[in-house]
Amino acid sequence: MTTTSPHTADGTGARHGADGGGAGAAGKAVAPPTAAAARDSGSATFPPHPETAPTAEARSSGRFLARAALVTAVLSVAGSVLGLVRDQALARLFGAGGETDAFLVAWTVPEFAATLLIEDGLAFALVPMFSLALARRARGATGDPVRALVASTLPGLALAFTAAGALVAVAAPVLVRALAPGLPDHALAVDCTRLTATCVVTFGLAGYCSAALRAHRRFLAPAAIYVAYNTGIVAVMFVLGGRWGVRSAAAGVAVGGVLMVAAQLPSLLRRLKRHEGERPSVVADDAARPLAVALFATVLLFALCRQSQVLIERFLASGLPSGAISHLNYAQKVAQIPMTLSLMLCTVTFPVVARALADGDTERARDRVERDVALAACLVLLGAATVVACAPQIVQLLFQRGAFTAADTAATAGVMRVYALGLLGQTVVGALARSYFSAGRASWYPLGAMAVGVVATAVAGASAVGPWGVSGIAAANAAGITVTAALLLAGMGPRSVPVRLRRVLGDLGRAVPAAAVATGAGALAADRVTGAGAAVSLAVGAATVGGVFALLCLVLGVRGVPGTVLRTVRPVRPPSPRSVTQRHPHGRSRFRFPFRADR
Numbered sequence: 001m002t003t004t005s006p007h008t009a010d011g012t013g014a015r016h017g018a019d020g021g022g023a024g025a026a027g028k029a030v031a032p033p034t035a036a037a038a039r040d041s042g043s044a045t046f047p048p049h050p051e052t053a054p055t056a057e058a059r060s061s062g063r064f065l066a067r068a069a070l071v072t073a074v075l076s077v078a079g080s081v082l083g084l085v086r087d088q089a090l091a092r093l094f095g096a097g098g099e100t101d102a103f104l105v106a107w108t109v110p111e112f113a114a115t116l117l118i119e120d121g122l123a124f125a126l127v128p129m130f131s132l133a134l135a136r137r138a139r140g141a142t143g144d145p146v147r148a149l150v151a152s153t154l155p156g157l158a159l160a161f162t163a164a165g166a167l168v169a170v171a172a173p174v175l176v177r178a179l180a181p182g183l184p185d186h187a188l189a190v191d192c193t194r195l196t197a198t199c200v201v202t203f204g205l206a207g208y209c210s211a212a213l214r215a216h217r218r219f220l221a222p223a224a225i226y227v228a229y230n231t232g233i234v235a236v237m238f239v240l241g242g243r244w245g246v247r248s249a250a251a252g253v254a255v256g257g258v259l260m261v262a263a264q265l266p267s268l269l270r271r272l273k274r275h276e277g278e279r280p281s282v283v284a285d286d287a288a289r290p291l292a293v294a295l296f297a298t299v300l301l302f303a304l305c306r307q308s309q310v311l312i313e314r315f316l317a318s319g320l321p322s323g324a325i326s327h328l329n330y331a332q333k334v335a336q337i338p339m340t341l342s343l344m345l346c347t348v349t350f351p352v353v354a355r356a357l358a359d360g361d362t363e364r365a366r367d368r369v370e371r372d373v374a375l376a377a378c379l380v381l382l383g384a385a386t387v388v389a390c391a392p393q394i395v396q397l398l399f400q401r402g403a404f405t406a407a408d409t410a411a412t413a414g415v416m417r418v419y420a421l422g423l424l425g426q427t428v429v430g431a432l433a434r435s436y437f438s439a440g441r442a443s444w445y446p447l448g449a450m451a452v453g454v455v456a457t458a459v460a461g462a463s464a465v466g467p468w469g470v471s472g473i474a475a476a477n478a479a480g481i482t483v484t485a486a487l488l489l490a491g492m493g494p495r496s497v498p499v500r501l502r503r504v505l506g507d508l509g510r511a512v513p514a515a516a517v518a519t520g521a522g523a524l525a526a527d528r529v530t531g532a533g534a535a536v537s538l539a540v541g542a543a544t545v546g547g548v549f550a551l552l553c554l555v556l557g558v559r560g561v562p563g564t565v566l567r568t569v570r571p572v573r574p575p576s577p578r579s580v581t582q583r584h585p586h587g588r589s590r591f592r593f594p595f596r597a598d599r
Contacts, residue, residue, distance in 0.1 A: 068348045072223045076344050079226030080337050084398055086230045087333055089237050094246050095403025096326035102185045103246040104329050105176055105314060106192030109168060110199045110253050112307050117161075117200075117207035118225070120430075121303030123350075124437035125295050126208065129153075130215030131354040146212075147272055154208060161204030168197040179311060180318035180325070188246070195250035202257030209264035213271065215351050221267040225260040232256030294442035302433065305450040306484075309477055312458050316465045316473050324470050327408065330399060331415035331474065338383020339423050342376040343430045353497065354438045365438070365497045373431050373499075374507040378558060380427040381515035385545045387420040389522030393538040415474045422478025424512070428485040435497040436488070445491050453484030507558060514552035521548045 094100045115121065133145040168175065172193040176186055183189055210222035233252030240248035317324040349368055356365040387394065391413040400409045429450075436446045457480030464472025492499050526541030 068217070068219045072219050072344045072348055073341070075220070075223035075227060076341060079224075079230060080340060082227055082230035082234065083333065086233050086237075087330060088398060088401075089234055090246075090249060091330070091399045091404040092402035093237060093241050094249075096323045096330070096408045097403070098184045098322050099188065099246045101180075101183060101322065101325045102189040103192050103249050104325050105180045105183060105189045105318075106196050106250055107253075107329070108179060108310060108314060109193060109196040110203070110257075111310055112304070113199050113203040115307040116300055116303045117203045118210060119207075119303075120306065120433065121300045122204070122207040123211045123214070124299040124303075124434065126153075126211035127215050127351055128354040128358070128438055129295075130212050131351055132358045134215060135355065135358040150212070150272065157204065157208060158201075161201045164204075165197050165200035168200055169194045172197070179314050181315075182318040184322070191247055192250035195247065196253045198254040199257040202254075202261055206257070206260035206264060209261065209268045212268055213264060214347070215354070216271050217351060218267060218271065219348060221264040224263050228259035228263045229256035232259045295437075298442045298444055298447060299437055302447045302450055305447060305454055306429070308454055309457050309480060312454070312461055313473050313477060316461050317470060320465070320469055323408065323411075327411045327415055328470055328473065330395070330412045331419055334394060334398065335384075335387055335416045335419035335423065336426070338380050338387065338420075339426045339430070341383065342379035342427050345375055346372050346431045346434055350434045350438065353435065357438055357497070362498060365435075366499055369431070369435050369497045370499050370504060373428065373504055374558075376427050376431050377424060377508055378511055378553065380423050381511050382518075382546065382549050384420040384423040385515045385519040385522060385549060386542050387423075388417050388519045389545050390526050390538050390541040391416045391420075393526060393534040393541065396534045397538065411470070415470050418471050418474035418478065421475070422481045424508070425478065425482035425485040428508075429481060429488060432485075432488040432492065432496070435492070435499070438497065443496070445496075446488060449484050449487035449491065452487060453480040453482075456480040456483045510556040510558045511553060514549055514556060514558065517552060518545045518549035521545065 090100065090103075094103070129149060130146065133149045136145040172190045173186075176183065176189045176193055180189070206225055210225065213219070213222050232255040233249060236252035236255050237248045240251060244251065313328055314325060317328055349372055353365045353368050356362070356368065392409065395409045395413045395416065399412070400406060433446055436443045457476050459476075460479050461473050461476035464476055466472075468475070489501065489504065492501060492504075522541040522545035525544035526537045529537050529540050
């Protein structure tokens with residue numbers, strides 16, 4: 001995801017905030033530093049005027065974040081739409097039977113890889129590391145700390161990605177047997193798993209590029225990766241589906257992963273070449289390496305533990321009648337769209353929080369996190385209310401054609417409604433997890449909270465799958481992630497950005513009842529026009545949900561409703577000389593790079 005100048009779409013023109021401070025165009029004379037730039041670089045030569053400078057900086061940063069959020073939203077929606085097209089093509093070409101179940105077991109590999117290497121795990125570690133490198137560069141460190149960070153981390157990570165991908169391919173038979181012991185077509189699932197194993201390498205490289213670009217406040221290219229990825233999968237399915245069957249979908253995963261890297265690499269290379277004249281000084285720092293390893297370990301284990309809920313679902317569903325895994329998959333993909341969209345703002349502001357903590361300004365980070373949680377909760381509750389109220393119409397419009405029957409629609413809609421009950425918990429976990437890791441320090445508390453939630457999911461799922469089938473599995477997922485969200489909220493403070501817990505709970509406590517009432521109103525409205533067709537029924541139901549939810553949120557004073565979205569997206573006030581002294585309880589980030597760039 002690249003942040004762009006208002007005049008360019010690829011971030012190659014006039015830059016704003018590329019390095020966390022002001023920068024002139026390459027090759028041109030640089031204007032004298034402004035007060036804001038002087039403060040960002042650590043200089044005391046140009047103190048900001050107490051009234052004019054912070055206001056100008058806030059307006060500039062606000063416009064920047066608004067543009068970044070808009071770019072991210074548009075491309076994320078496009079990627080989500082193409083993801084639905086991908087799922088529609090899968091349903092149309094191969095239905096919801098045993099062949100699709102075999103592919104969806106193999107689909108576990110890219111699901112895990114995306115979470116670990118792109119969306120959560122690797123990003124939680126790398127964005128703070130790049131943010132601190134950019135802060136060091138702005139303060140005038142010798143050499144280029146950013147290029148030194150790339151030189152010291154990328155080769156080792158690339159080797160690790162390659163080894164992990166090869167291990168998955170070799171161990172595919174064991175993995176398939178462990179994931180779905182009751183699967184009828186074991187050999188087909190093994191073939192698909194070996195094809196999808198390539199994404200461990202490509203997703204790892206794509207995630208590295210995404211983290212580096214986001215820290216540079218470039219959001220366009222990272223936001224476009226799922227457009228490229230899903231385009232590759234759909235194209236390969238239609239080209240090779242007749243000859244390869246569902247294996248074509250697995251081959252599409254391999255092609256799509258390559259396209260994800262290709263979409264970002266040119267932008268990242270441009271960022272690095274701007275400072276290629278400054279030779280990085282890479283010297284091993286043995287004292288810093290254990291902390292870097294601990295940081296990567298905590299974030300990757302947290303993401304792995306979170307994604308293990310999918311393993312529990314597939315394992316429990318493999319013993320159910322054919323098609324159960326497919327119904328779970330389609331329901332989860334659609335139900336999670338509101339969560340994905342609601343977390344876009346957190347993706348854009350994560351580098352802002354990390355940079356604030358790198359500068360020692362916890363007050364600015366706290367205000368940003370509180371605003372993000374409030375807005376993300378409102379957006380996901382609105383989406384969840386729409387999903388619950390209009391689930392049959394949504395599934396019918398998206399999937400009911402070809403080999404996907406009316407019975408599949410009914411089963412998928414029922415599961416989707418249950419999944420939606422956990423969307424608020426999923427969003428809170430996604431937003432708060434970033435806060436725990438934004439300071440660039442290893443934190444084991446999120447892993448412990450996630451482990452408790454996974455245990456709750458497994459226990460509840462094993463108890464519920466017998467009497468309630470796939471709906472029981474979905475309910476266990478919702479219960480487990482809600483437990484984790486509660487634990488993460490309870491642990492905020494010294495372990496993370498010290499948010500005001502009562503304020504956050506107050507926002508959530510007012511938004512939840514508004515969503516519940518809106519759900520009931522939307523369901524009643526959609527049922528009244530069922531005879532007019534699924535499209536009309538969905539439109540009426542969604543409009544009713546949106547109107548009732550917005551009205552109730554305004555009445556209840558919920559932050560993040562449509563009237564306050566722009567104020568919520570607007571950044572919090574820039575640090576004043578007084579607020580900058582309000583440091584994190586542990587001082588500046590204790591992470592130090594595994595090199596010394598200032599020698």
